[in-house]
Amino acid sequence: MRWSSSISDAADFATALSRASGELREQLDGDSADLVLVFASREHQHRCHELPTALAGLFEGALVIGCSGSGVLANGTELEGSPGLAIAAAQLPGVELTGFHVPTERTPDPAEPGDDPADERARWNHALGLADGPDPHLLLFADPFTWSGPELLDGLDRAYPAGVKIGGLCSGGGRPGEHRLFCDHTTHHRGMVGVAMRGNLEIDAVVAQGCRPIGVPMFVTRHQGQVIFELDGRPAVQVLQRLFDTLTQAERAKARNSLFLGVVMDPQREVYDQGDFLVRNLVGVDPHSGAIGTAAQLHENAVVQFHLRDAETSAAELRALLAEHARLRAGDPSVGALLFPCVGRGTGLYGQPDHDSALTRELLGPELPLAGFFCNGEIGPVGSAQARTFLHGYTSALMLFRPARTLLV
Incomplete structure (x- = not known):
């Protein structure tokens, strides 16, 4: 498993795409990628619909997933309220990837008391385009105006209790239709996109509620x-x-x-x-x-x-959670990470830029590839075993990737 990430603050869209993608290709030494994740600031809104096709051409065979946000981040840099394009690419041998777009009208209805859990799982498999199999891990991006709401997360928890679900709601748009959701070769304005992951990977979640x-x-x-x-x-x-x-x-x-x-x-x-x-x-x-x-x-x-809640508490909690994660995974570190902080964090909370992403790399490794965007609501679990997934506010949700300890065949 191999991850890389890059970011550009160029105001011109073509320049930003060329710089960010070029840096990724250099990091990958020309090798292909299986998954490309892209986050575009609202300053690139007029052309960001070009991203899925452009990135699919640059990284042939890769699944492209992402969305727009009021701010984006990669590595140790956070760009808020200014042009930004952040991209991550991953080589994921032995991992099955299924990209999906779920419009609101195709979201499975919430289960009624007494419903067979297998039926709800079948409904979600159909909605996501998944064959039956082990519970997938899910990366989720949604339009806050048109997704079906937090009850969707309850349904996914019931359908896939062993899977980790992390992501966020798009930000930067003032009304329906202004956000962008990227899935494979297409751009959407409604509902939810994401990727289901099964196979030779392990996912850890760090959710700092501040x-x-x-x-x-x-x-x-x-x-x-x-x-x-x-x-x-x-x-x-x-x-x-x-x-x-x-x-x-x-x-x-x-x-x-x-x-x-x-x-x-x-x-x-x-x-x-x-x-x-x-x-x-x-x-x-x-x-x-x-x-x-x-x-x-x-x-x-x-x-x-x-x-x-205050800045000191938010910083101290994130530091403590990251330090504990680093201690627990000292012999099995993460090789890639995605970070989804609330728009209420960042410079507005801390009075300085780059806080959460810089702290993540400080405690989990200065070379850790990291990308993400500022969210209108953060998706992540709370609890220990069989944790439930919730929509949060003022939170940083971190998704960490490692190869599976035992290779699956």
Whole structure:
């Protein structure tokens, strides 16, 4: 397995394509590629529909997948709000690749209670053009205006529970039809594109939600839908006010704009740490009923904890997750990576460019080929074994590629 990546900030589309693709071909020593991933900034929107055909001609036989974004990145460089074209190419021996475009109207209907899981898998196999076989890993790019929503991810989890699903929603467009999705030789404006991968590869996911827990974990003792009335038997607003009173002045200032709720994903755990929560927005407070509205799906006796988000926390969490990954894979490092940060990160959050991609290469290797784009929503798993896949915000989702330890035949 071999990966390479490149980026160009040329304002002229033809120049950007020539420079980025030329650098890739040099890195590959003229060898062919099996998969080419391309991310184009909105400044190239008027011509980026040419990318699939152009890249298929330059990398004969390769599957081309990608999309447009408000910013793109490769290696240690992030280009936000300026012309950018980022490309990655991979040689993937022994890996079966299936590219797909799924318009909203072709998205399989959500399963009803009692439905046979095999039927849902068959519906998704048909939608993605997959033959039955091992659960694939999925790289997903979607138009935020026209994809069928987060319930699509629930369906993919049920259909392929052992597969890792990572990706993001296009960014940079202000209305339907302004984003671009690339699949094979074609460009689309709606739905979702991606690639299913099976065979001799292993995928790791690192999802940094950029928050830290404050206060203590609590049980949701009364709720209706996404409205929490009681936490640990006390009115939710009262609990929130008592927490606010314990915060420092600086934390209170942040809490006014950056307070979130984390929901524990593994109900079997008894001790919870930063990465054990699915972080969701607080959407409202009703002082009369004592209720708090959230964007979280809750179950009976769910365990939750309030979270704060800021630049220091986001940087520290990503550093810790990457360091732990590097420790676990010290003898089996990644050979390629794709990074999908939120448009709310980058320079706007950190006050400096290149933060997440530079930190990734610092901790996982300065020569690690890396590419991606800034997303309107990030797709990635939360949890350990059989993790569920969610749509996130303010997150960096990292997909890491390694050859399989045991060659499949």
